[in-house]
Amino acid sequence: MALTRRNFVQTVGIGAGAALSSSIWGRGRENSVWSAFEPSLQAVDRGVICIASNENPVGPGKKVLDTVRSILEGGTKPGRYSNQTGELAEAIAAHFKVKTENVLLSEGSTEILRAATQVFTAKTKPLVGTIPTYEECAGYAELIGNPVRGVKLNSEFKIDLDAYLAASKGAGLVFYCNPNNPTATYVGAKATRDYLQKVNSSSPETTILVDEAYFDYVTDPDHETHVPLAIENPRVIVARTFSKAYGMAGLRQGYAIAHKDTIQKMRAFVGSSGTGSLNVFGMAAATAAIQQDASFTTNERNRNKAVRDFTVKWFNDRGMKPTDCQANFMFVNIGTPAKAFREACRAKNVWVARDFPPFEKTMARISLGTMEEMQKAVQVFGEVLAKKSTAAA
Amino acid sequence: MSVSRRGFLQGLGVDRSHAADFMAARGHEEFVALMQQGRQGGRGMGRPNLPPGVEAIRISSNENPLGPGKAAIDAILGKFPEANRYPFNSTPLDADLEILIAKLNSAKRENVVLGVGSQEILKNSARVFMSSSKHLVIPSPTYGDPAGFAQNTLKYTVKTAPVTEKTLKTDLSALLPLVNGAGLVYICNPNNPTGTVNSAAEIKDFIAAVKKQSPTTAILIDEAYCDYATDPGFSTAIPIALSTPGVVVARTFSKAYGMAGVRIGYAIADTATMQKMAKWRMPYNVNTFGVAAAVASLKDPAHIKEESARNKAVRDFTIKALADMGYESTDSQTNFIFTNIGKTMTAAAFRDGCAQKGVMVGRDFPPLEKTWARISLGTMEEMQKATEVFRSVLKSSATTTSGKGR
Numbered sequence: 001m002a003l004t005r006r007n008f009v010q011t012v013g014i015g016a017g018a019a020l021s022s023s024i025w026g027r028g029r030e031n032s033v034w035s036a037f038e039p040s041l042q043a044v045d046r047g048v049i050c051i052a053s054n055e056n057p058v059g060p061g062k063k064v065l066d067t068v069r070s071i072l073e074g075g076t077k078p079g080r081y082s083n084q085t086g087e088l089a090e091a092i093a094a095h096f097k098v099k100t101e102n103v104l105l106s107e108g109s110t111e112i113l114r115a116a117t118q119v120f121t122a123k124t125k126p127l128v129g130t131i132p133t134y135e136e137c138a139g140y141a142e143l144i145g146n147p148v149r150g151v152k153l154n155s156e157f158k159i160d161l162d163a164y165l166a167a168s169k170g171a172g173l174v175f176y177c178n179p180n181n182p183t184a185t186y187v188g189a190k191a192t193r194d195y196l197q198k199v200n201s202s203s204p205e206t207t208i209l210v211d212e213a214y215f216d217y218v219t220d221p222d223h224e225t226h227v228p229l230a231i232e233n234p235r236v237i238v239a240r241t242f243s244k245a246y247g248m249a250g251l252r253q254g255y256a257i258a259h260k261d262t263i264q265k266m267r268a269f270v271g272s273s274g275t276g277s278l279n280v281f282g283m284a285a286a287t288a289a290i291q292q293d294a295s296f297t298t299n300e301r302n303r304n305k306a307v308r309d310f311t312v313k314w315f316n317d318r319g320m321k322p323t324d325c326q327a328n329f330m331f332v333n334i335g336t337p338a339k340a341f342r343e344a345c346r347a348k349n350v351w352v353a354r355d356f357p358p359f360e361k362t363m364a365r366i367s368l369g370t371m372e373e374m375q376k377a378v379q380v381f382g383e384v385l386a387k388k389s390t391a392a393a
Numbered sequence: 394m395s396v397s398r399r400g401f402l403q404g405l406g407v408d409r410s411h412a413a414d415f416m417a418a419r420g421h422e423e424f425v426a427l428m429q430q431g432r433q434g435g436r437g438m439g440r441p442n443l444p445p446g447v448e449a450i451r452i453s454s455n456e457n458p459l460g461p462g463k464a465a466i467d468a469i470l471g472k473f474p475e476a477n478r479y480p481f482n483s484t485p486l487d488a489d490l491e492i493l494i495a496k497l498n499s500a501k502r503e504n505v506v507l508g509v510g511s512q513e514i515l516k517n518s519a520r521v522f523m524s525s526s527k528h529l530v531i532p533s534p535t536y537g538d539p540a541g542f543a544q545n546t547l548k549y550t551v552k553t554a555p556v557t558e559k560t561l562k563t564d565l566s567a568l569l570p571l572v573n574g575a576g577l578v579y580i581c582n583p584n585n586p587t588g589t590v591n592s593a594a595e596i597k598d599f600i601a602a603v604k605k606q607s608p609t610t611a612i613l614i615d616e617a618y619c620d621y622a623t624d625p626g627f628s629t630a631i632p633i634a635l636s637t638p639g640v641v642v643a644r645t646f647s648k649a650y651g652m653a654g655v656r657i658g659y660a661i662a663d664t665a666t667m668q669k670m671a672k673w674r675m676p677y678n679v680n681t682f683g684v685a686a687a688v689a690s691l692k693d694p695a696h697i698k699e700e701s702a703r704n705k706a707v708r709d710f711t712i713k714a715l716a717d718m719g720y721e722s723t724d725s726q727t728n729f730i731f732t733n734i735g736k737t738m739t740a741a742a743f744r745d746g747c748a749q750k751g752v753m754v755g756r757d758f759p760p761l762e763k764t765w766a767r768i769s770l771g772t773m774e775e776m777q778k779a780t781e782v783f784r785s786v787l788k789s790s791a792t793t794t795s796g797k798g799r
Binding site for chain 1: 466469470472473474475476477478479480481482483484509510512513516545546654655656672673675676677678679680681682683
């Protein structure tokens, strides 16, 4: 099924488990971050370049991790539960200049995607998503037995807004992942605004979930967050995550921003309205992360853009065309099945490129690591893809 | 006594200077308690404003007062450089935790599903096994999450049977008449809030009886407190779950493992049952720090033995102190006790009286809230202080009551 990810998760888990049984402990690559820590604090050097899951290769930074560390130091004696959910919600609200009633915390953005699908789709009100896109909403709709309406991307691998508008009519929920995963393309701010307005008027009962997971990586000048619209418009929800630019995929923190009535509808299906699903490390880290000044995301965006430009150029120079990449990953036509590419890279300790039907025969998704990692990775790509052309010849 | 009456009810503003003074051991129980007291989410959830230098003793939420062991904390510190990795890319992997849990229970990885605390497991059990025509059966009182989710969120039916009189043990025979056509039977063993256990033999017979009477009914046995059970008659139902389709055991790292704030739990059952549960599991649901802490904890079983022994000494002390004051407790096999204070006051009056003296004890547990109070067990030092407060609260109430006529 093109829109779901379940099989993938299963496969990766098992494969990775086997690979790691032989892992070794050593110095981590981000040691510079850790200079203030005891020498015993070591990362795992798995000897692999992991560019498969759109993670920020640098992590959340020392300031954020120091905050987490202070909890652990307090935790060696009986501490007290603190209302960290309140503090995090307030920090997010302050960051966006909205009220806490507009914020719903969640376990990654997964809980938001599930809750929105749960609340807004029904047997007669399908979920609408692009093919391909991030799979959680479609997978969950299937799980609860609600229909999924898939819409093809346009020739630039972007959301085809006319087709999307038509498909959105009568939908319960539209999943609008922008930038889109896995294609990395971004629909500009104005075009998105127009689309949202048209859905509101042509299908007033339809809710649109704008997933801005990769928003901080967008460099297209025509970009803006749809948070201001979401707090005014009960039919628009913005989902955000700390897993991408904030470098906290392991800490599982995300949130929705929406009109208070919309938040209220989703709340019963999100465990975070207490300490039900949010871990204390993640809450503390996220609170510290979002309170940093804008230079954190600006620096991360610039760091990523330099790596992206380098990697995009490498492929372009070899006649392999990436999409207009606005995220921390790229989607590139390698002219050969992703599976063969993935397996060959994996044999050389580069983890990359799961299948994204219907494009798995030619297109590969490549997450962007550090510049150093990508310099090494492209050498592996060169070897792997050269072998392919030799074999083909 | 220098602690004033302000505090608990009016002093709930969050003290930012304590932002770092919280820990992994505080968990969902806390929230349930605060919800019940009518303060939802946000800033309202704090601790009482006691005078400087006076620490509140928080024995309301069945937390391990010492938090995670050293192995777990070291493991978490070691994972800081992997904060950016999803749990399926981290070391150890979430899959490694499943494999380790399976190995420790002579099972396979496919017999284990991880949850965000056991909360996700309990909720997903309701979704997997229940429907609008397949109800939930629970003893009353018991842990409220499954029934709350089934009834309030999913709008499913819940049927209850009271616990046994006097012992307050879960009355399995009283549940049996309710199970026909049920989607799910939920048992908490040891039971929260009564602290009691049903023996391995009783559980085994009950499962057999349910399966005979209503073969499609699933049974969820929540063993959150099992590491604190010292009654030799208690044992885990995991072997039965592994060999009986539709029987699930839920476990958590929130109690003896001291990691309520870390949010890791798991379900264990036969493969076909777990496949159904796995479909509902949120992808990458457990955090990488927690996975590392859980793995390290499981590799340090001596720590859990010590924790159980520490808790038993505190439990024995507290039960005896209350017995000496004339208040009987149930046969607790957990890190909390359930005490009959009914001849003197209600749980609410006891709770308020204790709170005014800086000791926070458990919430109401209907239908027993007029007579029974749940007291979680802190450290020995905390309980030595707390029992003095209990003595004075239970005494002062007697005075107040007798003076009522004036």
